[in-house]
Amino acid sequence: MTRLEKALKHYFGYDSFRPGQKEIIEETLNNQDLLIIMPTGGGKSLCFQLPALLKPGLTLVVSPLIALMQDQVDALKDRGIDATFLNSTLDYEEMRSRYGAILQGKIKLLYVAPERLLAEKFRTFLDKIANNIGISTIAIDEAHCISEWGHDFRPEYRQLKQFRQRYPQVPLLALTATATKRVQQDIIEQLGLQNPSVHLNSFNRFNIHYQVQPKQQRSYHQLLQEIRSQSGAGIVYCLSRRNVEEVAYKLQKDGIKALPYHAGMTDEKRTINQTRFLRDDVQVMVATIAFGMGINKPDVRFVFHYDLPRSLENFYQESGRAGRDGESATSILFFSMGDWKKIDYLIEQKPDPQEQRIARQQLNQVIDYAEGVDCRRTILLRYFGERFSGNCGQCDNCLNPHPIEDWTIEAQKFLSCVARCQEKFGMKHIIEVLRGSRNKKVEQYGHHLLSTYGIGKDKTKDEWKMLVRSLLNQGLVSQSNDGYRILKLNKRSWEILRKQRTVEIAVKNKIDSQTKPQNNPYQAEKEILYEQLKKLRKQIADLHSIPPYIIFADSSLKLMAQLQPQTLEDFASISGVNDYKLQQYGEQFISLIRTFCQQQQLPVPLPSRSQMTTLQLHHRGLTVREIAAQRSLAVNTINQHLSELIELNQPVAINKLVAPEKQKIITQILEKVGDDSLKNLKETLGNDYSYEEIKLVRAWYRRRHQTQ
Incomplete structure (x- = not known):
């Protein structure tokens, strides 16, 4: 692990950088002017926040909105990082206190609006900072505001060029999520960037x-x-x-x-x-x-x-x-x-x-x-001047209609709720519990306290009824014949709950079956734990009067639900858990996970730690070769991980690995010649299909066609 990666884990809790971040940070540490165009959610803020913690002096961040700067400062503080903002929401005493902390060198990142930065009184204060503490970097966020060709033009941004003249040795970073070529050139000229390195990440939001x-x-x-x-x-x-x-x-x-x-x-x-x-x-x-x-x-x-x-x-x-x-x-x-x-x-x-x-x-x-x-x-x-060819598999025009759908996750939720209601109720009551109903019968039996309560709000009553009828027709759940139609779990029900059987149903009366986004195939038990982790996060956030996502991102909670860490050491390995968050929240989340695991009696097959590391990097948008290079493993090893993860029903985005049209052809050949011999499949398909592509699609095929 390099020095930068150690710092990333220590301050932010991440094991690896997102595409482009490391190169930008290295250039920032070398005091180079930069123009960074990175799509929303790509990790722009980290590009100036991490260098600020590694360089001496103060990093000044120009931000156009009070809400934006307050949100970023709250997030930094919750990681144990010394940051603050100065704006009109602060009274005199609070402003004076923050001025003092800045001049004493206690603050590493200072957020201000462009209007304050341009005030003569504040410029005098900046000179004091430059002389006593040092200004390491000036980062200009939402830099498209500087251009009349941008979509949120702010005239004050045009005057920021004078800080290049006032502090010529301080590197400038201009950051934005969107900028056409015309806006990019305007930003460089208006800020007076000196031989800037331009980092233009893909605008493609694959998720x-x-x-x-x-x-x-x-x-x-x-x-x-x-x-x-x-x-x-x-x-x-x-x-x-x-x-x-x-x-x-x-x-x-x-x-x-x-x-x-x-x-x-x-x-x-x-x-x-x-x-x-x-x-x-x-x-x-x-x-x-x-x-x-x-x-x-x-x-x-x-x-x-x-x-x-x-x-x-x-x-x-x-x-x-x-x-x-x-x-x-x-x-x-x-x-x-x-x-x-x-x-x-x-x-x-x-x-x-x-x-x-x-x-x-x-x-x-x-x-x-x-x-x-x-x-x-x-x-x-x-x-935006970016070429993209082929089938993305993630829009309505690319997706093909699928009259038969995999509803294994929904079936696991439903059957788990039947079990938790002690197999004493019928379809209507179970659906009420799943959808979070507040009717008297649900509360009378205490079923509003069950872990499955409300986890099915994303489906309508009619959709749940459609599933239950299909389960009954396929013999995947039993029903009493005494007039009460009480639902009972049978051998096949338990096979579904133990992830040994998949459930496919014909989805009728859908306006457009191809418009449904692919769901990440998290197992039902993991989704229940995930919902409990979200509730705990909300309780902690409300206690501290901050948004829940500042505590932990959804992705971190999903990893907790997948890996179920029960020691502080294992919890520390979760992406998004840094030293400060481990100390602040570790015991609370571990206690919940331990309690949940003790309540479960079903065997839970989990991927290996090495496979999950590959999965995390895959979720960050890295290609197979990038993952292999970062982990110092062979490309074949990473492909093997991904194939195994697919068979384990983990959320691998196969459309990013194999073009959908190729998937269709490989699947047709699998139907004809079977899935036993990889060599036979390769010979039948020819040189246009690689072994890696065939293995990935075969894993997907096997998952869908497990023994009935």
Whole structure:
């Protein structure tokens, strides 16, 4: 482990860098000017935060929004890192105290808004810092704000060039999530960057499932159904304030915890609503584009565009609020030409014909995306000058319909709930428990206290009924004939619970089976533990008045649920657990995991630690060769790990490893010649298919066709 990797683990709890981070940090430590374009969720902040801790002096971070700087400072403090911000929310005494701590060298990262940075009084204070402590780096976040060609232009950013002249030896870092080539050049010129190294990461957000749905006449009902099918937090974007208020009100009436956010609300009300959303007190934020930059919530699982965005850049930015943690997320655009006409009318009101022309061009690009039949990623990435060819397997245009679906996870949830209700109840009651019903019967029997209570909210009652009928028809669960239709577990039920049998059902009456994102195949027992870990995280976060994701990311909780660490040493190996978090939270989470494991009586086959290390790096977006190089292992070894992980029903993104069209052909050959001889498969398929591709698809095939 290198010095940088040791520092990464010590301060941030991660075992490895994301693509591009290490090179950027090395150049930052060499005091080089940098322009960093890295998509939302790619890890931009770490590129200046880690060097700040390794270099002498203070790192100054220019951030455009109070909420953004406060969120980053809270996250740093929760890692035991000395950081602070100065803004208008602080009273005189607090401001004075922070000034003192900075001049005493107790702070490593200072966040300020550009307006404060430009004030003459603050410049004098900066000179004191430069003379007494030293300024190691000036990092300018959301640097696209400097360009009139960007989507959030801030005139104050244009004046930041004077700090190049005031402190010529201090390196400048400009960071942003989106910038066309024109905006990139504008940033370099306006900041006066000296021979900057430009790091342009891919704009491809591989974990986001993109889809477009025709906006139906009963569009609100369509939106409601989609929200009810999702789990986790989400954002619904609307074009007008009126729509925001109306949709938020309807969702509240229909039992969805939702709040509005738009520029017409008071600052206090917007802050309250945003805080409640960040802290998971509500599930959905209904907002205009005003709810955008600075929303640093990494565990947003879905973003729905209820109305048409005005540009592809706005669409990309808004969709990018989903899945910042790298976990699976969904973006749906509800498309109607009626929305196009509304925006076109607004464009017509612009007095400048040139502005009208640019606005219409941007709107037409959105229409091209919505009506396009090509891969959504190809269309989206082309806008940013990035080429993407092939089938992404993660958008509605690339996915093929699947009338037969694997519902093993849902079956495990259902049968686990039957067992915990002591096999004394029928289908209706079990579904009520799974969906978190508060009816008297559920509470009378204490079933609202069960670990399976509420873990099935992502499915409708009709979908659960469809599953149960299929289980009964296939003999995978039994039912009494005494009129009460009490459900009983049989031998096959226990095989499902022990992960020895998969469940496939015919899914009928679905509007579009291909639009369902692929679920990460976490086992039901692990999902139950994951939900319990989330509840503990929320309790701790509420106690400290911070958002839950600051305690641990969802990805860290999922690893805890997978690996089930029961000692501090094992807990420390979880990605996202640094020394400070281990000391602060380790015992609480380990205690919960131990209790959970003691309550389980089913055997739980787990991947090896080496396989899980490979899986973690795979989730971070590294290729097979990159994983092999980082782990000093052969490429064949990594491919073997991934094949074995697929057979163990672990969340391997096979579409990233083997093109979907190749998967289809390999599967057809497997059906014909069987899966026993890899050599026979290779000879039949020919040189266009590698052994590695065949092995991966064969593992997937075997998982789907386990012995019945």
